[in-house]
Amino acid sequence: MLRAAATLRAWADRPLRPLGFTLRKRIPVAAGLGGGSSDAAAALRLAAAAWGMAIDEPRLARLGAALGSDVPFFLADCALALVEGRGDRVRCLAGRGAAAGAPARSLGLxxxxxxxxxxxAAVFAGLAAARAVPDAPGAASPITDRLVARLEGGDPHRALLGLAPELRDANDLWPTAARLMPHLPRLRGALERALGLPVLLSGAGPTLFVLYPSPTAAEEARRVLRGRVAEGTVGALPHGPVRLIATSLEHAIAPGRTA
Structure with a gap:
């Protein structure tokens, strides 16, 4: 957040009064869930408003991209989006604002x-090294095209649930992430055996996630797994225990139940 404010101050190139931020973290830190990027996007908007800046959206997105590849998405106010390039090309798939994408947000996670x-950076470097042709489309490209078509077809809830088995193996970062974080394949295997559902990787990791028809179903799965984590049959890792969070796309992390 401080970097975001400093970036905006440098762009303005004029004297500006000091700002202070109060941050209450509710998204786990270093989890691959975009928490830092969403904080940076919020800080840019807050600082621009506090300083009375008239800054257009494209310029704000460019400043955000300089902070991190995920920041332009959080600035775009899209419920669902296709993000391309280095994160700088964001195309909303379900409109903008709080009402857009409501069916998808009822999904449980x-x-x-x-x-x-x-x-x-290490995970992306491993992906680049593994590709014979730099920036060549990976395994994610065909399934991404199908997912976008279904999302634009008007039923994002059904699209995400129906394509979950294919999406499981569509993250091109998985092989490198699994090599650099060798506990991930063991954890994914244990979760899939326990739940009987495909387990996906969020971004570059280390968070894994499962899609459910509703937050209630996700909470029930959390309760089942909680006992197995306590027993050590799921989540016995050398770095420490696994944190389980049942939530929804609508509520993000904030109201989720944790174990």
Missing amino acids: LLACSPGKSST
Whole structure:
């Protein structure tokens, strides 16, 4: 957040009064869930408002992209979006604002946040090294096209649930993430055996997640797994215990139940 304010101050290139931020973190730190990027996006908007700046959206997005590849998405106010390039090309798939994408936000999510994160830069560097042709489309490209088509077809809830088995293996970062964080394949295997559902990787990791038809279903799965985590049959990792969070796309992390 301080970097975001400093970036905006440098762009303005004029004297500006000091600002103070109060941050209450509710998204787990270093979890691959975009918490830092969403904080940066919020800080840019807050600082611009506090300083009375008239800054257009494209310029704000460019400043955000300089802070991190995920920041332009959080600035775009999209419920669902296709993000391309280095994160600088954001196309909303379900409109903008709080009402957009409401069916998708009713989905339940079970997050498995594990310690022992590798740096995002190292994961992306491993992906680049593994590709014979730099920036060539990976395995995610075909399934992404199908997902976008279904999301634009008007039923994002059904699209995400229906494509979950294919989305499981569509994250091109998985092989490198699994190599750099060797606990991830063990954890994913244990979760899939316990839940009988595909377990996906969030970004560059280390958080894994499972999609459910509702937050209630996600909460029930969390309760089942909580006992197994206590027994050590799921989540016995060298870096520490797994944190389980049941939530929804609508409520993000804030009201989620944790174990």
